[in-house]
Amino acid sequence: MxxxxxxxxxxxxxxxxxxxxxxxxxxRGAKKxxxxxxxxxxxxxxVSANPGVIxxxxxxxxxxxxxxxxARQAxxxxxxxxxxxxxxxxxxxxxDGLDNARREMETNYFGTLSMCRAFAPVLKNNGGGTIVNVLSILSLVNLPASGSYSVSKAAAYSMNQGIRAELSSQKTKVIGVMPGAVDTDMAKAFEGPKEKPLDVADAALQAVEDALEDVYPGEMARAVSQGLAENAKVVEREFSAYIPG
Ligand SMILES: NC(=O)c1ccc[n+]([C@@H]2O[C@H](COP(=O)([O-])OP(=O)(O)OC[C@H]3O[C@@H](n4cnc5c(N)ncnc54)[C@H](OP(=O)(O)O)[C@@H]3O)[C@@H](O)[C@H]2O)c1
Structure with missing residues (x-):
């Protein structure tokens, strides 16, 4: 695309x-x-900086x-x-309690699924199009300090695969983006190296143009992904050191 x-x-x-x-x-020249x-x-x-486009x-x-x-307006x-x-x-x-875990599931899994379901017919009417789902490297391995978030992103990763299969007949491409730590409010407590948000956006948008399915933006994401392919148990043990507290 x-x-x-x-x-x-x-x-x-x-x-x-x-x-x-x-x-x-x-x-990159988006029309709207x-x-x-x-x-x-x-x-x-x-909106005021980009009248007519945004x-x-x-x-x-x-x-x-x-x-x-x-979905009706757009x-x-x-x-x-x-x-x-x-x-x-x-x-x-x-x-204490499951409120945070439920909110993460409602947002990261059910909310994203609702969006895909609402927009699937829109994309079909417009020739197929592309869905980009921003997931996380924690979709693939649990970080105990963000244990319930990791679970919700794992659910979204599996959802991404299922939606990709279901929408292939209507020619909708479905891309999963799995960053490591990114320098935003969400990761402000993380002290290690973080990717720039613009670099994550660039990698994801390049995948749209190149019709790639899975994107691992940044050094951390690529290293973890490679480690998982070589020996997932070793990566699980490394992440298990990051316990809450
Ligand atoms: N930062 C990282 O290290 C990192 C790593 C891997 C993946 N990700 C993923 O990247 C995506 C963007 O995160 P970010 O790093 O940019 O975090 P962020 O700065 O905390 O931004 C999160 C965004 O999501 C919005 N949001 C939260 N709940 C929502 C809901 N129910 N409905 C609509 N919007 C909602 C927030 O809106 P409000 O302003 O209203 O709260 C905010 O715009 C997320 O999916 C995150 O899981 C982030």
Whole structure:
């Protein structure tokens, strides 16, 4: 798919990797970008800097009515970027209650699935198009300090495979993006090296143009992915050192 002239929708586009996607889509010649956020007032500077190209949408991906309404308003979309995500940085056992785990599942799995379901007919009507799901390297190995987030991203990884298979007959490409740590609010407590959000957006958008299925942006993601291919148990043991507390 060519990005020049594309009509895209980016969820969670008010900050972090989502905002980087918007910047890079503009640079690559997107015709129209629906920028979606839970609070549309957080999008005002993006909209005023790019009049005519950027259209704001109020969208909480866990709200089925808002998801349905977004698909009705953005019926010309050919590239759907499911970027919105939540990470409570909490453990599976050493945490009071399941509220964080449920919120992560509702956002990272059910919310992303709702978006794919709502936009599948839109993409079909527009010739097939592409879905980019922003997952995580933690889709593939559990980090105990973010144990419940890792579980939700693993569910989304499996969802990505299933949706790819289901939508192949309507010629919709489905791409999974598995970054390591990225320098955004979500990873502010992480002290190691972090990828730049713009580099993650670049890698994902290049995959759209090159019709790749799985993207591992950055050194950390590539090293973990390679380690998993060589010996998944070794990687699991390395990650098991990062326990909560
Ligand atoms: N940062 C990392 O190290 C890292 C690594 C791998 C993967 N990722 C993934 O990259 C994606 C973007 O994260 P980020 O790093 O840019 O984090 P971020 O700066 O915390 O941004 C998260 C974005 O998701 C939005 N969001 C959260 N829940 C939502 C909901 N229910 N409906 C709609 N929007 C919602 C937030 O909106 P509000 O402003 O309203 O909260 C915000 O725009 C996520 O899927 C994340 O899991 C991040």
């Amino acid at each position: 060519k990005l020049d002239g594309v009509v895209a929708l980016v969820t969670g586009s008010n900050r972090g990797i989502g905002m980087a996607f918007v910047e890079r889509l503009i640079a 970008i629906y920028v979606a956020a839970r609070d549309a007032s957080t999008l005002s500077s993006l 259209l704001p949408l109020t969208l909480d991906i866990t709200d089925q009515d808002q998801v349905t309404s977004a 019926e010309d979309v050919t590239l759907l970027i499911n970027n919105a995500g939540a990470n409570s940085n909490t453990a599976l056992i050493a945490i």
